[in-house]
Amino acid sequence: MIYDPSRIEVVTTKYLGKDGQYLTTISEENNALLAINAGGFEDPTGHGTGGTPLGITISNRKLIYDGKSTPKNIQGGLIGITKDNKLYLGNISSKQALLMGIRSSVSFGPYLIINGQKADIIGNGGAGQAPRTAIGQRKDGIMLFLVLDGNRTLAKGASYSDVLKIMENYGAHNATCLDGGTSTGMTIKNKFINNPTTQSGANKSRPIPTAFILKADDSDDGDYSTIR
Numbered sequence: 001m002i003y004d005p006s007r008i009e010v011v012t013t014k015y016l017g018k019d020g021q022y023l024t025t026i027s028e029e030n031n032a033l034l035a036i037n038a039g040g041f042e043d044p045t046g047h048g049t050g051g052t053p054l055g056i057t058i059s060n061r062k063l064i065y066d067g068k069s070t071p072k073n074i075q076g077g078l079i080g081i082t083k084d085n086k087l088y089l090g091n092i093s094s095k096q097a098l099l100m101g102i103r104s105s106v107s108f109g110p111y112l113i114i115n116g117q118k119a120d121i122i123g124n125g126g127a128g129q130a131p132r133t134a135i136g137q138r139k140d141g142i143m144l145f146l147v148l149d150g151n152r153t154l155a156k157g158a159s160y161s162d163v164l165k166i167m168e169n170y171g172a173h174n175a176t177c178l179d180g181g182t183s184t185g186m187t188i189k190n191k192f193i194n195n196p197t198t199q200s201g202a203n204k205s206r207p208i209p210t211a212f213i214l215k216a217d218d219s220d221d222g223d224y225s226t227i228r
Contacts, residue, residue, distance in 0.1 A: 001170070002034070002143040002227050005085040007215045010038060010059045010104035013051060013207070017065070020050020020207030028190040032213035034227055036145050037133050037183045039079070039106025039210045042067075046199075050183075050207035055107020056094045057210055065209075066094045075119070076109010078102075079135065079176050087137035087174045089114055106178070106210045112136075112164040113175040121161050129157040131184035131197065135212060136167045136175030144170055145212070147186040147194045182206045189216075 002008060011030045013021040020041065027035040040054040056078050057065035077091035083101035089111050097105060112119050113136065129150060136144040146166060150157020158166075160177060167175035182198050185205050196205035214227065 002214055005141055005143045008143055010106055010210055011213055012064055012210050015051055018051045020209050022205055022207055023185040023187055023211055024190050026211045027187045030213055031216050033216035034214040035187045035211045037185050037208045038178050038212045040108045040179045041209045050209055053209040056105055058102055058105040061103045063094050076111050078105050078107055080105035089174055089176055108178050109176055110160060111176045112167055113172050116173050129159050130180050132158045132163050132180040133178040133184045134163050135178055136172035138171040139173045144172055147184055149195050183208050
């Protein structure tokens with residue numbers, strides 16, 4: 001749980017359009033106290049470089065990338081944070097996003113909870129179990145970052161329904177999945193606190209294009225009082 005959502009922002013690989021960077025590197029280069037992987041990226045063969053995001057990427061109120069839409073088999077779209085620090089989920093254009101004051105965004109899904117209404121997910125949502133990353137926000141403004149590991153070789157992990165239930169239990173008023181699988185990662189002070197795995201089960205992460213970070217500042221004082 002993050003108590004000050006104004007410090008959450010989207011950051012990108014510095015090689016955008018060409019190569020992604022590991023979450024640990026993105027975190028270190030952007031002075032992040034906490035970071036999670038964010039949007040999807042072009043990966044047609046499962047061996048993409050992580051450099052080209054899917055959909056709309058906005059950082060610091062600037063349109064960074066306006067690429068392909070979210071894949072048709074994923075019921076999602078833009079995942080944004082507004083100028084008044086609200087999590088916004090919706091299928092809108094980059095122009096609409098900027099006009100309504102979206103200051104940070106990526107694109108992915110599926111959406112899990114929108115304005116308190118749960119998505120109708122049947123069974124595992126057709127995507128089985130895998131490592132998952134999600135973001136949500138409660139009515140009181142507290143932001144939720146969630147990462148769930150899984151051993152891909154044993155088909156363990158979480159379904160979309162599992163993620164929805166966890167977000168609901170933590171009081172999410174809005175919530176959505178972010179990219180998962182080998183991309184799934186969370187760092188504190190540039191070190192993984194989860195255990196990323198490849199499809200073969202190896203303990204390894206992969207380069208990604210975007211991350212949601214909690215920017216570090218002097219008030220943190222090493223006690224992590226802004227997160228729980």
